[in-house]
Structures are given as structure tokens and as C-alpha cells.
Amino acid sequence: MSAPTATSDALDRIRAAYSPQLIGALAHQLADLLQAHFEKVEDKDGPVLNWSPPQDCTAAAAEWLDRPPLAVSHPLDTNRFVEEFTHRVRAVLEHGNNLHHPRYLGHQVPASVPIAALFDAIGSATNQVMAIYEMGPWATAMERAMIEKVGRTIGLSAGQFAGLITHGGSLANLTALLTARNVSLKAAWETGVPTGNPRPVLVVHSDAHYGVTRSAGILGIGTENVRRAPLDDRRRMDPAALDELLSQLKGDGHPIVAVCACACATPIGAFDPLPEISDVCRRHGVWLHVDAAHGGAAAFSDRHKHLVEGLAQADSFVFDAHKMLFMPALCAFVFYRNREHRFEAFRQEAPYLFDPSAPGMAEYDSGTMTVECTKRAAALGLWGVWSLFGPQLFADMVDHTFALAQSLYERLTAAEDFEPLHEPQCNIVTFRYRPPGMANADTATLGDYNRRIRRRLIESGEFYIVQTNLNGAGALRTTIINPLTTETELDHLLQAIRHTGQELGGG
Numbered sequence: 001m002s003a004p005t006a007t008s009d010a011l012d013r014i015r016a017a018y019s020p021q022l023i024g025a026l027a028h029q030l031a032d033l034l035q036a037h038f039e040k041v042e043d044k045d046g047p048v049l050n051w052s053p054p055q056d057c058t059a060a061a062a063e064w065l066d067r068p069p070l071a072v073s074h075p076l077d078t079n080r081f082v083e084e085f086t087h088r089v090r091a092v093l094e095h096g097n098n099l100h101h102p103r104y105l106g107h108q109v110p111a112s113v114p115i116a117a118l119f120d121a122i123g124s125a126t127n128q129v130m131a132i133y134e135m136g137p138w139a140t141a142m143e144r145a146m147i148e149k150v151g152r153t154i155g156l157s158a159g160q161f162a163g164l165i166t167h168g169g170s171l172a173n174l175t176a177l178l179t180a181r182n183v184s185l186k187a188a189w190e191t192g193v194p195t196g197n198p199r200p201v202l203v204v205h206s207d208a209h210y211g212v213t214r215s216a217g218i219l220g221i222g223t224e225n226v227r228r229a230p231l232d233d234r235r236r237m238d239p240a241a242l243d244e245l246l247s248q249l250k251g252d253g254h255p256i257v258a259v260c261a262c263a264c265a266t267p268i269g270a271f272d273p274l275p276e277i278s279d280v281c282r283r284h285g286v287w288l289h290v291d292a293a294h295g296g297a298a299a300f301s302d303r304h305k306h307l308v309e310g311l312a313q314a315d316s317f318v319f320d321a322h323k324m325l326f327m328p329a330l331c332a333f334v335f336y337r338n339r340e341h342r343f344e345a346f347r348q349e350a351p352y353l354f355d356p357s358a359p360g361m362a363e364y365d366s367g368t369m370t371v372e373c374t375k376r377a378a379a380l381g382l383w384g385v386w387s388l389f390g391p392q393l394f395a396d397m398v399d400h401t402f403a404l405a406q407s408l409y410e411r412l413t414a415a416e417d418f419e420p421l422h423e424p425q426c427n428i429v430t431f432r433y434r435p436p437g438m439a440n441a442d443t444a445t446l447g448d449y450n451r452r453i454r455r456r457l458i459e460s461g462e463f464y465i466v467q468t469n470l471n472g473a474g475a476l477r478t479t480i481i482n483p484l485t486t487e488t489e490l491d492h493l494l495q496a497i498r499h500t501g502q503e504l505g506g507g
């Protein structure tokens, strides 16, 4: 018995969902709504974060799904769809965190260049994906072109390196460390990580992102076999102490999977001395991986590229365009200095995907090098913005946000009731507010007080900043990652913290 064909109702609904005329009408409406949204947010007309408790927010989102769907009439009532679409777009825009608000100084997630999203939209609308080249030839080609440009900007040698793009810094670190594991523990891919003693270890920067330790768990190294390399007084990996640690580990017979350094580390944005660390690793014959998810962008700036000197000497490193190249999430690069390592992460045959009658194609099949099979066209926004504005835009934004961070640091230093916790090397500034009434408070009490200030401040919508734990106590943390932030906003931030602190009764 053949399956019943769709009813005319069902066919009308399907045709409406794919109607070019409807797509056009909604896209025109979206253009107007987005323009109005950016005008409002960039003009600080409204809160930064639209705070509501997660249960309320989820209930509100769910409520839309219980509304009766629109009737699909003949001919289609486009105006009615535009009207209902508008309500839904507004619901999205009015409940989010406004990263483009000049008072957003939060996580390492930027006020992205909005135009990039328009390029991304082309990829989503036409579902340009990859895994193998022929599925998304242009999407793949843009990635290849971006890998070449970004790799060369960071100082890799033409023709000698390889790279890939994946969904975020965490997955990028995992992929590179998988390669390191497979190269360092030769048969680990096929037979698993050796179980005997002494155990293989992963040596990491003490402030490494939690994704690095998580990788050790995922890769079968085990989180207990992560060794934290000592830091200097500016929280940078200390090459002499690393040298000693590696000698000790090797003396004790531990296979070393990799050393994982940072450019820069998350808490205060400290950049490791990469040339020295790379020398130490080379002497010990150990794979050097660098997490440059945030700081790799310094390479675009003549003023700041010294911070990532030596990055191109690492065996592998990661770099997120969705951080300091101000791209929408997610677009993370993995680079291998030696292109011979490009297929070491996944030593697999997948004949149904990779066509043996066209062997050269494997070079262009992203699935040979990434965790993902189907993969979004993640570099579309970057390709679009780079081709429109050129790389100078990225240098401008790095220089501008780094300078603003320096300016915030100077204000904190000058104010008697603030304690900057480090001199910024980039656009991350960590500090505590200590009003006269808390002059003698211990650091833990002060840290808790600062955390309460932050919670109240972000829920008010006045500013968005984050918190961290530094030397065992809470601290306020800002990333100047919205190029529309101004010096005046920095003054207002200090005032807002003081004001909120007084409301909490700590002054």
C-alpha cells in the first residue's frame, strides 16, 4: 500500500513556509526592526541586560509555542504574517542581553559587527554547510581563504601550516589537544591511552580555561593527570619553572602529552612569554599548544603584536574570531605549524563521505579534520567583513578596546576606593571596590561584597560586567569588548558600583 499523499492543507502550509515572496516580505521587515534596535541600543535607550529569572523567561518563551498558529489562507495573507513575525522579533530583541549597548563590558563575547550576521544569514537561509567540499564549495572555499589569511597574519609560513575552523574555542582546544595526544602517545587513537604507570600527563597554565582540563577528561588522560605549571607574579607561565617541571616529570617517567600555554589566560588576560616557553618545550621534545582564543587578535595590531610573538612557533594553537575579531559566535580556528599533523586528530576512513575516486578532495573535506560532520559555514561573517573593510578594522578595534582598558585601569588606580588587581596587558581588567567602610575587611568578605554588587548592578540593567575568583576571593571583571564603549562610560561604571555598594550598606 502506498503512503497517503499530503492533503491540500498540508501542501499549502509547506508552500507557505518556503514562499520566496513571504521570505522577502519578512526580510524587509527584519531590516527595519534591526535598524531601530541598533539605534536604540547604541544610544543607550534601555537596559543592557533585560533581566528576568530563568523560570519566568522560559515560561514566556514557551507561551509563544502554545499560541494558535497562523492560518495559511489562499492567497497567503502576507501582511498578517509580517505583523505576527514582528511580534516575535520584538520578543527576541526585548528579552536579550544587549551586547551592543556601550555599557556592556562583560564576558569575552563581543558586540559583534552586525553586518557579519547578514553574511551569516545567507549561509543559514540557503543552508550552506560542509563536511565534504561538494556539499558547500563556496563555504569551504571561504574557510580555506580565511585560514590562509589569519594564519599568515599570525606569522605562520606559507605552504607549511594547516588549519581548520570549528564551533568554539573549547572544541578548538579539544581538537588540537587530540592531535597532540595522538602524536605524543603514538597508538592512543587505535588502542586508547596507555593505562600503566607512570601515567601520561598534560601540563597546563595554572589559569587555563576550564575547557582545557575538560579536554584531559574527554581525551582519556584524566583530570588528575593535569599538572599546573607555576606562574610568575603577573600570572604568566614561568619558563624556568616549566623547565624544572618537565625535567621532573620526565625523570619520573611520565609521558608528556603537551604543554598548554595561554595568550592570554582568562582571569586577567595575562600573555605567556611564548618564545621562551617554546624553547623549553623544544629542548624537552614536548608538543606546545597555545590557547590564543582571546589574545591571538593582537597579531592584527602593530601596537600589540609583540604580545603574541612566538605564537607561530607553537606546534598548535587556537584563535577565536568570535572574540577579538568581533564576529558573531561561533568561529574558532585551529592551526598546526606543521601541515603534516593535519590528519592526526582523526585517523579514520569514512567511504560513504570521502570519495576514493577523488583522493585530492580529502584536503578540502572539513570532516577529515573536525569533530563535526555537518558543519555550519562559520567563516561567512568574517569573510564578508574582512572583504568589505579589510583587516585594518580588526587592528582598529583591538587598539581601541585595549586603550580603553588602560584608561579604566588608570581611573581605578587614581580612585582611593578601588583596587585594580593587575595592570592590563589587553582589554581585560579585574578589580575590587573597597569603600572606606570596608577598609579593614578581609579579602573573602570584600570578594563576597563585590559579587553582591555585581549581581544587583547587572539585574538593574545599568551595566553588564562579570565576576571571577582571584587568589581565592571574588573580584569584579570587565572585558572592554564593545568598541562603542567610551571613556565617559568608564567614569559612570565606577559611580554605578559606588552607588550600588552604598545601597547594599557596605560604604
Ligand SMILES: Cc1ncc(COP(=O)(O)O)c(C=O)c1O
Pocket: 108, 167, 168, 169, 170, 171, 209, 211, 264, 265, 266, 291, 293, 294, 320, 330, 332
Ligand atoms: C582563553 C580562553 N580559551 C577558551 C575559551 C572557550 O572558548 P568558547 O567559549 O568559544 O568555547 C575561552 C572563553 O572565554 C577563553 O577565554
